[in-house]
Every structure is written in C-alpha cells, then in structure tokens.
Amino acid sequence: MALNPVLKKRLPLIIGGVVAVALVVGGVVWWQGKQRWESTENAFVQADTTAVSPQIDGYVVEVLVADNQRVEAGQVMVRLDDADAKANLAQAEANLAAVQAGVQNVDARAVQEQAVIASRAAAVTQAQAQADLAREQVDRYGKLAEQGWVSQQRIQTERAGARTAQASVAEAQAALVAEQRAAGVLGSTRSQSVASVEQALAAVEQARVALERTVIRAPVSGVVGARGVRVGQYVRPGGQILSIVPLGDSYVVANFKETQVDRLRIGQTVEIKADAFPGEHLIGRIDSFAPATGSEFALIPVENDTGNFTKITQRIPVRIRLDRTAGAALRPGLSVEVKVDLKSEGGLTFAQAATGQVQTASTGR
Structure with a gap:
C-alpha cells in the first residue's frame, strides 16, 4: 500500500523527532546514572x-591435608620425622638432671661446711679460754714468785704454756677463717651451678620447641591451596610448602x-x-x-622526570x-x-x- 504523500513527506521529520526524544531520554538517564554511580x-x-613454611628442616613422614581442603586454626597438617628431635630432647633433659644434681651436691657441701665452721668457731672459743686460763696462771705464779713461794723455773713453765695457748688461739682462728673462705667459694660455685641449670633449662626448652615444630599446624582457618609438600620430601626452614x-x-x-x-x-x-x-x-x-x-x-x-613525559x-x-x-x-x-x-x-x-x-x-x- 502506497504511503500518503503528506505522510511520506513528514516521515523523516517524525523519525528525526523520535531519535531526538530517544537521545534526550538516554542522555537524561546517563546523566542521572553518572550523578549517582x-x-x-x-x-x-x-x-x-598465609604461606605456610616449616621452621626446622627434616623429612616429611605424613601429610594430613589435601588440596582445597578446609582447615581450622591449630589443625595438624604435616608431620616431620621427629627421631632426631626426640634424641636431642632426651640429651638436654639428661644434661639438666646432671647440673641439677651438681647444685644439690654444692648445697650438701654448704650444709657440711656450716657444721665445720661451727666446730671451728667452738675450737676458737675453747682455745681462747685455755689462753685466758694460762695467762691467769702466769699472773698468779708471778705474784707467788715475788714472795719467794715459787721457783723461777715454774714461772718459765707457766709462761711457755701461756704462749702455747695463745698460739693455739691463732691456729684455731686461722682454721675458722679458712673454712669461712671455703664457704664463700662454695657460694660462688653454687651461683655458677645455678647458671648452668638455667642454661640447661633453656636447652631443654629449645629442644622441646624443636620437637613441637616437627608438627606443622594451620596458623589460621581457611582453605588449603598450592600444596607442594609430599611424603618423603626434605623440607627446609623458610621454604613454602602450602598456602591457606x-x-x-x-x-x-x-x-x-x-x-x-x-x-x-x-x-x-x-x-x-x-x-x-x-x-x-x-x-x-x-x-x-x-x-x-x-x-x-x-x-x-615509573620515571616521570624525563624529557618525553606524557601525562x-x-x-x-x-x-x-x-x-x-x-x-x-x-x-x-x-x-x-x-x-x-x-x-x-x-x-x-x-x-x-x-x-x-x-x-x-x-x-x-
């Protein structure tokens, strides 16, 4: 059917008007969207x-997770051979027991030394008493000798006994000082032994930590990915074995x-x-x-300080x-x-x- 000549004449204007309206509506929609989004x-x-790496080296004896498996924080994922770690821990514990026994030995010697010091102090007191008695004897016989009742020989004998008693006091005091110094040496020996115990305790803790590190646990919860660890593989500290x-x-x-x-x-x-x-x-x-x-x-x-800079x-x-x-x-x-x-x-x-x-x-x- 032929179009009406008038309609045919106005058709381009109608099409142009529709296109113009569509453009305006599209522009308004675009502008509103641009303003909101x-x-x-x-x-x-x-x-x-999180990349998981072992903290010690060793052979893998067991892998307890699979690719794309979900794990929880603290879950055991990999076990390493722990034979060497157990042996090191046993050796450290034995060394700790030895140094602790050394401290106990020093303590026992210190107790014994205190008893010896008390004995030496009693000996000093006894020697001092003997020296005082001998000095009084010399004074008493000296007065009797002035009155002619005691011979000169007896006076000389008493004076020799007083000097001997005084020498015994000096000897007892020297023995007491020697024992006191020995006790001081024991004190420093005990300090050294206690330090050895602390060092042995640190070695035991280090060995225990090394044993615990043969078990690799999940540090966070998540899904295992990039699992590159296999049974029998030798791993080293810092080498990534899987990711979470x-x-x-x-x-x-x-x-x-x-x-x-x-x-x-x-x-x-x-x-x-x-x-x-x-x-x-x-x-x-x-x-x-x-x-x-x-x-x-x-x-x-990017180096922007060049002559051919483009923004x-x-x-x-x-x-x-x-x-x-x-x-x-x-x-x-x-x-x-x-x-x-x-x-x-x-x-x-x-x-x-x-x-x-x-x-x-x-x-x-």
Whole structure:
C-alpha cells in the first residue's frame, strides 16, 4: 500500500523527532546514572593468604591435608620425622638432671661446711679460754714468785704454756677463717651451678620447641591451596610448602581513576558483579583508600622526570569490605565490576582520610 504523500513527506521529520526524544531520554538517564554511580571494571578479589613454611628442616613422614581442603586454626597438617628431635630432647633433659644434681651436691657441701665452721668457731672459743686460763696462771705464779713461794723455773713453765695457748688461739682462728673462705667459694660455685641449670633449662626448652615444630599446624582457618609438600620430601626452614586462603575474609581492591575518587567516601555502598556469578549482585562497602597510586608500589617505578613525559591518568586502589555472603562466595583473583552508590551514606572523603591519617601519625609521635 502506497504511503500518503503528506505522510511520506513528514516521515523523516517524525523519525528525526523520535531519535531526538530517544537521545534526550538516554542522555537524561546517563546523566542521572553518572550523578549517582561511580564504577570501574579494574577490580579484583583479594585475601590475606598465609604461606605456610616449616621452621626446622627434616623429612616429611605424613601429610594430613589435601588440596582445597578446609582447615581450622591449630589443625595438624604435616608431620616431620621427629627421631632426631626426640634424641636431642632426651640429651638436654639428661644434661639438666646432671647440673641439677651438681647444685644439690654444692648445697650438701654448704650444709657440711656450716657444721665445720661451727666446730671451728667452738675450737676458737675453747682455745681462747685455755689462753685466758694460762695467762691467769702466769699472773698468779708471778705474784707467788715475788714472795719467794715459787721457783723461777715454774714461772718459765707457766709462761711457755701461756704462749702455747695463745698460739693455739691463732691456729684455731686461722682454721675458722679458712673454712669461712671455703664457704664463700662454695657460694660462688653454687651461683655458677645455678647458671648452668638455667642454661640447661633453656636447652631443654629449645629442644622441646624443636620437637613441637616437627608438627606443622594451620596458623589460621581457611582453605588449603598450592600444596607442594609430599611424603618423603626434605623440607627446609623458610621454604613454602602450602598456602591457606581465608575465603570468608576476602575483600575487593578496585582501582579507580584519580578523577573519580573525589566523590568517594568511606562507608558508601558498593554493588559488585562477577562473571563467575552472573545475575547476582553482591554488596560491599568502601573500607579505605590506598596511601599511594598503584604505580608507586610497582617493582619498577615509573620515571616521570624525563624529557618525553606524557601525562597518564593514575589509579588509586580502594579497598572494599564485603558482606558475609559476598565474602564467602568470591574467590581471590577473580575480576569483578564495582559500582559505588554516591547517594549512600558515607564518612571521610579521599582527601579527608589522607589528612586524618597524617594527623593520627603526628599525634602518635
């Protein structure tokens, strides 16, 4: 059927009007969306993965976890051969028993030495009493000799006895001093023995820790990944044998352009879409802003002080905290698309957060 000539003449105007209306409506929708949402596809799921390494060397005798198995903190994952560790512990304990016996021996000698010192002190007292008696005898016989009742020979005998008694006092005192010095030597010997006991205790504790380290436990809860340990393998300290990924604690790092972060605030709601979960919209919130752009943390930093400098828009990593459902679903390494709801409630802006961090650091000093 042929079109009406009038309608045919106005058809381009009608089509143009419809296109214009569509453009206006599309522009309004785009503008409203631009005012409410800030989005980026440069975002990835991350988690604080823990690399597990042995603290001692040895042969693996048992592996108790499998790939992708969930483990709880403290769960035994790997056992190393503990024969050498047990032998070292037994040797350390035997050495501890020996030095403790040495301390007991010194204590017994100290008790005996105190008894000897008491005996020597009694000997000094006895010798002093004999010397006093001999001196009194000399005085008494001296007076009798002046009256002619005692011969000169008897006086000489009494004086010799007094000198002998005084010499006995000196001898007893010297023996007492010698025993007291011996007791002092025993005191220093005991201090040395006690120090040896402390050293032996430390060796026992070290051997016990080495024995405990033959059992490798999970430091955190999560899922086992990158398991490279096998039975019979010889492992060394610091060598990674497996990793533990805490899936429930995953988070998203979204790299926004520096021209986008001025309207972002900590705490704003974030919608997350992942290709691994089509049709599902996961929810998170802005947790923090990175202290520098991603290029600053690169292994090879960008050199901007060159003659052929070209300005390139940099990106700021923004950490997004996931809710419990999203954190359990997303796996580290997945790429996601994030949209920040700019009309949702938020706290500090990017600039305010940086200023607050500086103030906190200066206050801490």
